[in-house]
Amino acid sequence: MTQKVALNAPVLRKNDEFAAENRAWFAARRWTVINLMSGPGAGKTTLLEKTLPRLATRRCAVIEGDMQTDLDASRIRAVGIAAHQINVNSCHLDARMVGEAARTLIAVDPDLLFIENIGNLVCPAAYDLGEAWRVTVFSAAEGSDKPRKYPKMFLQSDAVVINKIDLAPYCDVSLEELLESVRAVSPRAAVFPLSSRTGEGLEAWVEWVAAREVR
């Protein structure tokens, strides 16, 4: 779609300026920022619910992005973590929204800030939010073809979480297939097969998160 790309170029350029401002602002405060992206229902919020209580050495906060509802922010607050909900009629968060949301968390002063992006495997990949780390989550129930079909997001990720591995046997997909499919598209990413529901594999993921620093 040449037409749309051309029209969006100034939007993306403006976004990159806001992202650079965010990055400097985060660095000055030593906030390490992780941008969590996935299609709808891959399990980002449940992953955060299980991860946050295990990050005792870090002071955490979350920015939640959704088109509608503040269900996700409520779920994060229920595990005792500060959360700011962004509701926006858009298919992705942008750097300006995140910059504004971050200001509401100054009193919390997190040293680890998660941004849970809007559920979409396509558009969020194009929008730098000023984060230090990018993580893509996908679920075993989505099938092993997803990394190849939506390569941009996987290519740019520092880590890929393969969630819901407890469902793999009921989805006719093996863990090996899932791992190979990720490695083919994200050779440099740390890969974490896990189940937020059963807790399997969570430990390695939590360790990786706990070790993130501003960069």
Place this chain on the structure above:
Amino acid sequence: MTQKVALNAPVLRKNDEFAAENRAWFAARRWTVINLMSGPGAGKTTLLEKTLPRLATRRCAVIEGDMQTDLDASRIRAVGIAAHQINVNSCHLDARMVGEAARTLIAVDPDLLFIENIGNLVCPAAYDLGEAWRVTVFSAAEGSDKPRKYPKMFLQSDAVVINKIDLAPYCDVSLEELLESVRAVSPRAAVFPLSSRTGEGLEAWVEWVAAREVR
């Protein structure tokens, strides 16, 4: 995102013109067109693989939309149905792409044409393709909050398929919750809970599809 909406307004207007042309073109040929939308991995292609062989009274064809790969078109052809693959660096199909793809199917002259949109619960909802019927698919593994969180696509749908209901027991979600969540957002849609994998519930869906006409 006022800025993006403003920039996209001409794109959407132009798309509506192409969609109106498509609709007239389809109607003149008596092609009944169904636009199938979902997030990534909800199971649109598998649903088509199971549905197409059961539509013996109709002459079918499929337009497949993906960012990358022609995996889906190959799967459709493997069940003996003509399929045209669109690969596009975009988060949705638009009416112009569909109009061009439809021309490649003139020799097939389908009386039932499925368009499998790009896996995304947000952007495809804004793009009229000239279809007669809109169907949203989501998977029990995505959780019952999806209709409320992505209401636009569900609101506009003539039918909603709740796929992978065989996974519900492993996802701590009941069929009642899933049905209620759809009915709350899509009161006018026909709702089909089913499992493409086990075949449960397929019959009612196939009957609905088989009865679709140009309108």
